[in-house]
Amino acid sequence: MATTREWLLTESPASRLQARLGRSYRMLLALLRNPLAVLGAMIVLALVIIAIFAPFFATHSPYTVELTDRLQPPSKEFWLGTDELGRDIWSRLVFGARITLIIVVLVAAIAAPLGTIVGAVSGYLGGWADRILMGITDIFLSMPKLILALAFVAALGPGIENAVIAIAITSWPAYARIARAETLTIRNCEFIFAARLQGASAARIIVRHILPLCSSSVIIRVTLDMAGIILTAAGLGFLGLGAQPPLPEWGAMISRGRAFILDQWWVATMPGFAIVIVSLGFCFLGDGLRDVLDPKSGNSQ
Amino acid sequence: MTTAFTFLGLLAITFFIGRVVPIDPVLAVVGDRAPQAVYERVREEMGLDRPLFVQFFSYVGDVLSGNFGMSVTTQRPVLDDLMQVFPATLEMATLGIIIGVALGVPMGVIAASRQGSLTDQAIRVVGLLGYSMPAFWLGLVGLLVFYARLQWVAGPGRIDIFYDGLIPTATGLMLVDSLVAGDLDVFWNAVSHIVLPASILGFFSLAYIARMTRSFMLNQLGQEYVTTARVKGVSERAVIWRHAFRPIRVPLITVVGLSYAGLLEGSVMIETVFSWPGIGNYLTAALFNADMNAVLGATLVIGAVFIVINKVSDALYRVLDPRAQ
């Protein structure tokens, strides 16, 4: 064990693999020293596991209507109570984790690569391409995201797919900015010149050399943005523009519980706690990741 | 110049959204039983047969001359509707930002001056909570706790029905109008209505402001001139407020501007929960009724205010920083 640790922490790695593993190991150690980041990672991990094995965690069917059990308070039978159609809220939250996870993953999978490519191309090519691409980016950046997403969904029609598209459309510009800033610092490095001298095309340089180097800062940003994506999706669901019933989407569940908020408080509040916990998990993790990869402490000499 | 460009972009986006709508605007007018000839004539009258860019230019012209179209729901020009509801949003967002700045800035400064302490961690968690709580949910919980259970504040709406219409509308801001009219009963009633939604909005801006203040301050506290001040024997309190804080007042203005603009946006959700008769409520109501003119008009106005606030705080930055001249 001690020798593996030494091998990982060596000052003079013998191979590229060793260097890479060593770097990851050191980052992991730094991350583990931050209790909030560990908590965040555990929450995110729990979300993924619960979403994948939802039938295993659920105690009831999330869809079966049982009117005799409607609006039951939390009890041994119904851990978090039941909703107005007698469905078990805990089970619905468990299956709702799938929807949340799908939305988050899809938005990240669309917006992050799109933004990164726009930013990298813009930064690498410079000149007119840069001005036009960044002009468009700035226009999107200077507009209210939630309102735009609302307007897009209003136009496209409600539903998960359209919610994902609307959120992705409004969130790519941030990644474009970051990727462009990274590209500008990399662009004039020796190894890029070397690659160019070997006859590599612009496309090849961007894909093989620039995009991999932008990825870590974009990943941090995506992690930090996850909370925002979850909140926007929940907001759309709350307004009835996201996932449609009977899907157990957390925002939509809050919206349905709104009518009973005064007497059956659990119907609306429980899904909210789920949202807060998951968003907070992503925030903690993203914050920790940023501290590790961008150590700007104020008390150095 | 860039501002004009951004506005044009905003118009292009709303125009584009307007075209994407699966509802055929001609059918909406003539009904789906109209003969082909009538359909064609109406289509021509509405200018929908012209090339897209021509349509866009006439759209820009319409918007610039204040013609946002008619609202299907209210049967009034959208612009009139917006003018009527905007003060309510402005009032709530302004109170929200005042709360956010008054609490967020000191919190950020304290967190930075005790970096790594328990206080710092606590403030960090409060800040991150602001990033993780759905505004509409916090609104509901707030109503449940402070209105229904504790009865500390009044419920949804801007004012009790009993007081409604008692005072003349001067500015549209209920707090200001009631003071102008000298009616303290109305004023306190309005306060008890606005305090909860504004505090919740304030909490969200607080999260962002405290976080940014903290990181600005940490940067400042590492600067050499802060050491200079300590060398001079300046007390720690004065080091923090006079030396470290002063240079960040200007960038903080930008942050406050940004979060103020963010509050206008956040008010959409809060207004829906609190039945607050502002632009957010108007927007969501229009969404439910598929009232596209109203949706686009509200989007346009919120977007424009957003852009203007951004640009103004940018400009202020340049005017106020002695180094930028």
Next chain:
Amino acid sequence: MSEPLLEVENLRVRFPTANGPVEVVRGVSFALGRERLGIVGESGSGKSLTGRSILRLVRAPGKVTADRLRFEGKDLLAISEYEMRQIRGARISMVMQDPKFSLNPVMTMGEQIGETLAVHGRLPRRQIRRRVLDMLEAVQIREPERVYGLYPHEVSGGMGQRVMIAMMLIPEPAILIADEPTSALDVSVQGEVLRLINDLITRNGMGLIFISHDLNLVSQFCDRILVMYRGEIVEECAAGALEKARHPYKRGLLASVPRIDETRAELPVLDRGAWAGA
């Protein structure tokens, strides 16, 4: 030498790291009278930290200990933070390296100089202004009225450093620590600034600790020299006796200084291996 102003014995500065604490200043001892004491060393030798620990300005997580750190009959490590503030600026002050970074960018020169006075005395506002203008004149600034209202970015480096000196000397302290006061300046103004420090020091009968990496400069300017290497004082001698230096580190340093009448084709590089254990 009369009774020393400042006595330092076995001063140590420690920083915790992932691999245990690292000692950056390792048992430094010296005494300072009304004289010009030079501390020379390469970067990282602990000379700046020595200066800062006298003012108790080493920030956490750094930790300062000493058997003795005495100034005007007070143990600087034992007194309260409040008492320490009475000493900082008023009795011991420090001129820092680069006026670009060490002057507050959003305060005028006058405000910054006046602040030192305002902190340490209860002078009326007008009198403070008067004293600041006098002080600006004393540091040979020609238009004090104009410079009073300028911001740091509006003046040259040499002027900035003169303002810095004015700011640190205006309460007439007993000791001035000058931490590389000329390294960031153009060569043409370095001499002027040094002369200025020298004049003001001798006129007020103060003690000076001059911290620099420039051996030649220190040997011309100071009465006595301490050479630091890796946190320790490895050599102490009168400035005139520099050539008789015994320690190999200093001989190495001396050898690598270029001369006007240079005959060597290559400057020798310090060979650290030869005396690392010395």
